[in-house]
Amino acid sequence: MWKPQNPFAGISQEELCSEQFARKEDEKDALSKLRNEFIIPTKADLKNKRYGLAPRVKDEGPNGTQASQDSEQSVYLCGNSLGLQPRRTREYIQKYLDTWASKGVYGHFKNLQDGLPPWLHIDDAIKEQAAKVVGALPSEVVVMETLTANLHLLMSSFYRPTKDRYKIIIEGKAFPSDHYAALSQLAHHNVPPSALITITPPPPDSPYLSTENILSIISQHAATTALVLLPGIQFYSGQYFDINLITHHCHLHGITIGWDLAHAVGNVPLKLHDWNVDFAAWCNYKYMNGGPGVIGGLFVHENHGKVEVAIPDEGPEGLADRKGSKESEEQLVYRPRLSGWWGSGKESRFRMDNVFAPIPGASGWQLSNPSALDMTSVMASLDVFSLTTMEKLREKSLRLTAYLEARLLQSPEEKLPYRIITPSNPSERGAQLSVLLDPGLLDSVMEILEEEGVVVDERRPDVIRVAPAPLYNSYLDVNKFVKVFQEACRVAIERVKAKGEQNGEAA
Ligand SMILES: Cc1ncc(COP(=O)(O)O)c(C=O)c1O
Incomplete structure (x- = not known):
């Protein structure tokens, strides 16, 4: 290596x-000037019992030494948990508030001078930048929901257990939310919990999982495995897995693989499209600096996001469970999913005709109209990455x-x-x-x-x-x-x- x-x-x-x-x-x-894009809390800010920034000390005065020490910037090394606030976030959110206050519902549709994109199109407006961060085509990503919710939505599409292939492989020290998500997917499909295979290193208390170990466990269970779900970077040990190699190995065995990129996004360059990753999800509050619990993101490879018109000859059996629910003469074929109105084509959204016609690509997995407040915050974060x-x-x-x-x-x-x-x-x-x-x-x-x-x-x-x-x-x-x-x-x-x-x- x-x-x-x-x-x-x-x-x-x-x-x-x-x-x-x-x-x-x-x-x-x-890159040192990028630090100025962020508000670095001072020691006094961190100690202050009130919320908000402590007053900045200008004149040292008689007790100057302690005061000036407290006005020193803190040393913040916790971007793996919650990234710092970009300075521009406040400005963007102020614009969002002003738009809402002054335009009400028109904020959804109107292009405003010096404003943010209309809320109706804000998801499209930030696709390109989000795609750059994870190495994807813009159509392969969407900013939506939160990480665990997105993992469930993706597994509802990508975990399709059969009599022969029904296991899910995760790592033994997976983040608990991923463990619960995988286990509950098994239960949801009436598959026994013993079908959850956990990769543990030899010796089991070691924090390091070698690639050889991961590949060999996957090979061992290949014939009966439907899905592998792994983290890009392990939350506890900080180990960065070989996403390209492990994805390739799974595909050789006909296994679908998804990645939890909570600790990888904004941290390491990713090439999700080129690596042929099937699906991935992430949060935008760690290295992405979008704010606590802010809206997350997901990736669906273009191979899986296609929406096609069925060829009539294919017949009902050929379409099997890939059938869409469009009740017109045109039968759409697309990967099954849990659907909501926001995943349906924009032109059809307000027709209210109950004909779901998914947007091709990752956007077709959306459920609800996204929080414009959250999207605004993520937009500020992505604009910093664009520098x-x-x-x-x-x-x-x-x-x-x-x-x-x-x-x-x-x-x-x-x-x-x-x-x-x-x-x-x-x-x-x-x-x-x-x-x-x-x-x-x-x-x-x-x-x-x-x-x-x-x-x-x-x-x-x-x-x-x-x-x-x-x-x-x-x-x-x-x-x-x-x-x-x-x-x-x-x-x-x-x-x-x-x-x-x-x-x-x-x-
Ligand atoms: C690796 C990993 N997976 C999943 C989660 C859960 O994220 P959320 O609460 O946004 O669903 C976290 C949260 O820190 C995480 O670190």
């Missing part, structure tokens, strides 16, 4: 760990995460009180590194990080996830994080020792 070179090999420990080194890296970074390309972001991300890794592996102590569980091969990971702490340290470490205005997230009992997002994180952020984190570990170890002594144990 291809493994990029360590970009920091040969640099002395002293130089690598200096603030000056981080500063120079930021100066060289062609660069996924390839350029990845180039920065590889270097920034390699810097984080190199810094974490340089220890001020003799022995590191943690280890990185994300693969060390950069082509097997995105921005995130997951760090497994020695037992008993997590609570103290998280408390100190929060106090110092450093935001990462935890996965109990002992893991923290650290994700430098290339759109807004800097080398100085990483430098600051590592310093605060290693000091936090030192204090946490002291506390554990002190507690042990208090309990009469040998320290």
Whole structure:
């Protein structure tokens, strides 16, 4: 497997760990100006008990030191959970509010000067940009619903169990929502839960799933498997799976494969069309920065999104369960789905004639008219992505995460009180590194990080996830994080020792 070179090999420990080194890296970074597209919370913002931004400190005054420290920007490394707010989101949402206030229902239809697209067409307006982020044709993507709901909608089309092929394969440590979704799809089709095959690594407590292991489990169950559902990037370990190779392997065995791209979208460049992925779904609130719980997105390969007029000779058996419900002389043939009016052709939507004629492509999977508020927020996020390309972001991300890794592996102590569980091969990971702490340290470490205005997230009992997002994180952020984190570990170890002594144990 291809493994990029360590970009920091040969640099002395002293130089690598200096603030000056981080500063120079930021100066060289062609994407550094994109940070200004985001609101970076200050330490005071994070501590403020009221909602909203804390007042910015201009004059230091007598208590200036603490106040100016609090007005420092925080170190936000949590884009794997919730991305930061783009500055333009507020402006776009204000436009949405003004349009609604001043135009009411006309906001659906009217093209307004300096306005956002009419709400009726907002889904089409953002297709092209969304498609670029995931490497798809615009017709293959649609921004709609939320991730788990979309996985269900897609499985309702793509999981069609038969007597011979009925199993669903997922990974053993799948995000719980995916596990529940797959299990409930089996139940929905009266297939026993034992048909859920979970891929676990040898040994089972290892966070790493080798490609060989994944392929061999798929091969083992190939004859009886209807669907494989995997994450592009694993939420816990940060492992980036070989989507192209695994998809190809499934297709060789006649198996349909879908991908949960929650942690991959906006993080790594994807080529869903070229990789022949059958379907995929994602959320827009992590690396996409669309806002908490905002509307998600889905992909259906053009091979599966076709809507064709049936050839009469094909006869009812040939069409089997592919039949549409159009009751006109023209019989439409398309992949079955759970349908709603928004998936039906725009020209027919307001005819109210109960003839479902799906829009060709992913849009034909829509159910309801989408929240224009959500779409506006996603539009702001996509406009930030349009200022660069996924390839350029990845180039920065590889270097920034390699810097984080190199810094974490340089220890001020003799022995590191943690280890990185994300693969060390950069082509097997995105921005995130997951760090497994020695037992008993997590609570103290998280408390100190929060106090110092450093935001990462935890996965109990002992893991923290650290994700430098290339759109807004800097080398100085990483430098600051590592310093605060290693000091936090030192204090946490002291506390554990002190507690042990208090309990009469040998320290
Ligand atoms: C990998 C993965 N899958 C599914 C979900 C569930 O997403 P939603 O609540 O948007 O359905 C998440 C949420 O964080 C996730 O990380």
